[in-house]
Amino acid sequence: MATPTFLKTLLVPALMGMTGLAIAHGNVTPQEVDTGKLPELGEEVRMENPFREGNELDKFNAEAVKVGESAYAGNCAGCHGIRAMSGGLTPDLRELTVWDDEYFINRVRNGTDRGMPSWKKTLDQNAMWAIKTYVESLPKPE
Template identity: 65%
Template sequence: MSVSFSLKALVAASLLSIAGFAMSHGDVTPQEVDTGELPDLGKDALMVNPFREGNEHGDNYAEAINVGKSGYAGNCAVCHGIEAMSGGLTPDLRELTEWDDEYFIGRVMNGTERGMPSFRENLDQTAIWAIKTYIESVSPPQ
C-alpha cells in the first residue's frame, strides 16, 4: 500500500510541476513601450541592432538603454528575471552568447514553441531593439 501511495504521490507531484512550468510562461500581457525620441525603425525586421555603438543609430545608445530598461521591466522581467537574471525556469539572457541579433529579433517577433509569446503585434521594432540594447548593457554573471 505505501509503494502504491508513494508512486501516486510522485506522479501527482510530477504532473503539477509540469503544469506549473507550462503555465508560467504563457500568460504574459505585453506592455506598451514609450520609445521617446528614438527613431522609428519601420516594420521590416533589421538583422543588426541599430542602437549598438558604431551602428546606424548608435548615437542613440544611451537613450536606447533607458527605453529598453523600461520595456524589459514591463515585458520580459516577469519570465526572464529582474535585470535579465533568470531564476532558473527561463534562460539567463546575460549568458546567451549564441543569440546573435538575427536570432534575437526572430525569437522576439515570432515567439517559440516552448512558450515564449510573439511580441510582433505588441512591440514595434524600435522597442525590441532598445530592449536588446539594454540586455547587452547589463553586467554578465561573475
C-alpha cells in the same frame, strides 16, 4: 469505480506541480512601450541592432537602454528574470553567446515552440532593439 487512495495521493501533488509550472511561466500580458525619443525604424525588419555603439543610430544608445529597461521590466522580466538574471527556467540572457542580432529579432518576433510568445503584433522593432540594447548594457555574470 472509485479512485484508490494511493492514486489520489500521487495525482494531487502532480496536478499542483503542473499548476506551479504554468504560473512560473510569468505574466506575458503585453505591456505598452513608450519608445520615447528613439527615431522610428519603419516597417522593414532590420537584422542588426541600430542602437548599438558603433552602428548608424548609436547616438541614441543611452535612450535605447532607458527605453529597453522599461520595456524589458514590463514584458520580459516575468519569465527571463529581473535585469536578465534567470531563475533557472529560462536562459540567462546576459550569457547567451549565439544570440546575434538576426537570431534575436527572429526569436522575439516569432516566439518559440517552448513557450515564448511572438511579440511582433505587440512590440515594434524600436522596442525590440531597445530591449536588446538594454540587455547588452548589463554586466556579464562573474
